[in-house]
Amino acid sequence: MLPLRRLRTSTPDLFQHRLRALGLLEPGPDGAPYWNTGAAYALAPAVALTWLNAADAVHDMCLKAINTIVRERDYAAFGIENAGMIAAIExxxxxxxxxxxxxxxxxxxxxxxxxxxxxxxDGPVCLPEASYLQWEWFEAWKAAGGRGGEDQENLVYEKLIAMWKGLRLGGRLCIASGGDADGDGNPLDTAERFTAEYLAETAREVGLDVHLCGIGQVGWDTEALRFTDADDQVLELLVKLYPWHWMERETNADALPLSKTRFLPQAWTRLLADKALLAVLWRMFPDSPYLLPAALEPGMLDMPAVAKPRRGWDGEGVSLPGQPSATDRGPLVWQAHCPLPVLDGVHAAPSVWMVDGEAAGLSFRESNGPVTRIDARFVPHMLLPP
Incomplete structure (x- = not known):
């Protein structure tokens, strides 16, 4: 029996208006809106705690694995060719x-x-949805139905505020999106705009001087040895919504180890976000109950395996057992096939959000197919007694 349920619910009109204003009810490729207003996932608090504990345990294993990689300078599986990037990682x-x-x-x-x-x-999608929007839905749902006693596993906002405070920043901060931006630095891509604006809002709540720009507007000041924003102002901190494995190929990549500008995520996240790490984790921690067998070469696993681009994201180029591997997506990693749970005929993808290295909340996406891609539908959740 699955430790979660998919409930048929209704979304209050007021919150539906909010979703519509944000563009989250626009039909996706399959004709369904991105935010599913007619369903919610329910699980017991003890089950939610199990998932949070699993995420914390996995993160700890990741740190140990990266420590070994950096100590041994064994970057071959990660495809890093830029010496400046390696120096920045270390x-x-x-x-x-x-x-x-x-x-x-x-x-x-x-x-x-x-x-x-x-x-x-490194730039995960649906942060605002998993944080404040999911909570707003929950509050609206409770108020409309007169329900009480339920809860939600969601401390993303609180942990973001604590993270900003812990960084002890005093200078100029810029959040740079990976796609195109307008003249004021606002991202033109909807998902990136939601994320950038939400991060900016939380940072401003603790008094930080925050600006937005596109990654193409970021420059380098050779005298100050700092990166600059769209206004050519030097930065104390640059938050980039742009993958490190793209950034290492940019013109200013050689400046990374010289930079006095702090980065979030930090350069070592390049290793954390690379799916080659799945094989390293399995080699180091084969007895972990939370890991699936994984390998960097085909045929190394004596079980049905999924092929994934090592530097892909959100289902990009994923090939299921029996399907031809995506040969145009760069090097692959093979991972034992563990199908997503299916409820009401849809494939449910549970996620745990991590903030500053700690489990912070749950979110769910779902799709008609067995691979969760960027266009998967977001579904809110709640905690209910078993």
């Missing part, structure tokens, strides 16, 4: 300021134990 690992944000995607084993599928640790 310097940032020694500093280890914060792990910023991450989303661990899980499936469930036959016994209900969470099994790690991916760690989206």
């Amino acid at each position: 310097r940032s690992w020694q500093a280890r300021e914060t792990t910023f944000l991450g989303r661990m995607d899980f499936s469930l084993g036959a016994d209900g134990v969470p099994k790690l599928l991916d760690y989206e640790a």
Whole structure:
């Protein structure tokens, strides 16, 4: 029996208006809106705690694995060719300021134990939805139905505030989106705009001087040895919504180890977000109940395996057992197949959000197919007694 239920629910009109204003009810590729207003996932508090504990345990294993990789300077599986990037990784690992944000995607084993599928640790999508919007839905749902006693596993906002305070910043901060931006630095992509604006809002709540720009507007000041924003102002901190494995190929990549500008996520996150780490984790921790067998070469697993691009994200280029592997997506990693749970005919993808290296909350996405892609539908959740 699955440790969660998919409930048929209704979303109050007021919150539906909010979702519509944000563009979250626009039809996706399958004709359904991105935010599912007619369903919610329910699980017992003890089950939610099990998933949070699993995520904390996996994150701890990741840190131990990265420590070994950096100590041995064994970067071959990660495809890092830029010497400046390697130097930045090693310097940032020694500093280890914060792990910023991450989303661990899980499936469930036959016994209900969470099994790690991916760690989206460098620009994970649906942060605002998983944080304040999901909570707003929950409050509206309770108020409309007169229900009480339920809860939600969601401390993302609180942990973000604590993280900003812990960084002890005093200078200019910029949040740079990976896509195009307008003249004021506002991201034109909807998902990036939601994330950038939400991060900016939480940072301003603790008094930080926050600005937005596109990654293409970021420059380098050769005298100050700092990166600059769209206004050519030097930055104390640059939060980039842009993958490190893209950034290492940019013009200013050689400046990374010289920079006095702090980065979030830090450069060592390049290793954390690379799916090659799945194989390293399995080699180091084969007895962990939360890991699936994984390998860097085909045919190394004596079980049905899923092929994933090592530097792909959100289902990009994933090939299920029996399907041809995506040969145009760069090097692959093979991971034992652990199908997503299916409820009411849809594939449910549970995730645990990590903030500053700690489990902070749950979110769910679902899709008609067995692979969770960028266009999967977001579904809120609640905690209910078993």
